[in-house]
Amino acid sequence: MSSTVPDTERAAREARWAESLRGHGRRVTRQRLAVLEAVEHAPHAVAEDVVDAVRAELPDITVQSVYVVLSDLTESGLLRRIEVPQSPARYETRVADNHHHAVCSSCGRIEDVDCAVGHAPCLTPSDTHGMTIQVADVLYQGICADCRTAAQAAD
Structure with missing residues (x-):
C-alpha cells in the first residue's frame, strides 16, 4: 500500500499541472509535466539541475528542449524565474x-x-x-x- 501513495500523489500533481497547462493555453506534454515536477520538487533550482532531474525521467530529452520548456512555462506564468546576483537564473512553481x-x-x-x-x-x-x-x-x-x-x- 505504501508504494501506491507516491504514485497516487504524483498522479494528483500531474492532473493539477495538466489542468494548469490547459488553463494557460498550453498542450499537456511529458516534457512540460517533467519540468514542472522537477521544479516543484526542488524550488529555486537552476536550469542545469532541472535538466538533470528531467533526464532521470526522460533520458533522451535535450538540454535545449528543457530550456525551451522553462522559458515557455515562465512566459505562460506557470513558473517564476528568479534572478539572483552572481548566480544563474533559478525557477520555482510558487507563482500565485x-x-x-x-x-x-x-x-x-x-x-x-x-x-x-x-x-x-x-x-x-x-x-x-x-x-x-x-x-x-x-x-x-x-x-x-x-x-x-x-x-x-x-x-
Missing part, C-alpha cells in the same frame, strides 16, 4: 503570490519570504513614474543560521 527571497551570501541557500502586507504589490514606491505597479520584487541578502554557526565554530 508576490513573495520575495532571502539569499545566504555565503552558501547560496534561498528561502521564500512572504510579503509583509500580503497582497501584490506589497511595497509602495515613492514615485511610480506613471506606472501601475503590479509586482514588487525584493531580494534580501545575508548569512543563514547554518553558515553563521559554522563561522562561529571556526573562530
Whole structure:
C-alpha cells in the first residue's frame, strides 16, 4: 500500500499541472509535466539541475528542449524565474503570490519570504513614474543560521 501513495500523489500533481497547462493555453506534454515536477520538487533550482532531474525521467530529452520548456512555462506564468546576483537564473512553481527571497551570501541557500502586507504589490514606491505597479520584487541578502554557526565554530 505504501508504494501506491507516491504514485497516487504524483498522479494528483500531474492532473493539477495538466489542468494548469490547459488553463494557460498550453498542450499537456511529458516534457512540460517533467519540468514542472522537477521544479516543484526542488524550488529555486537552476536550469542545469532541472535538466538533470528531467533526464532521470526522460533520458533522451535535450538540454535545449528543457530550456525551451522553462522559458515557455515562465512566459505562460506557470513558473517564476528568479534572478539572483552572481548566480544563474533559478525557477520555482510558487507563482500565485508576490513573495520575495532571502539569499545566504555565503552558501547560496534561498528561502521564500512572504510579503509583509500580503497582497501584490506589497511595497509602495515613492514615485511610480506613471506606472501601475503590479509586482514588487525584493531580494534580501545575508548569512543563514547554518553558515553563521559554522563561522562561529571556526573562530
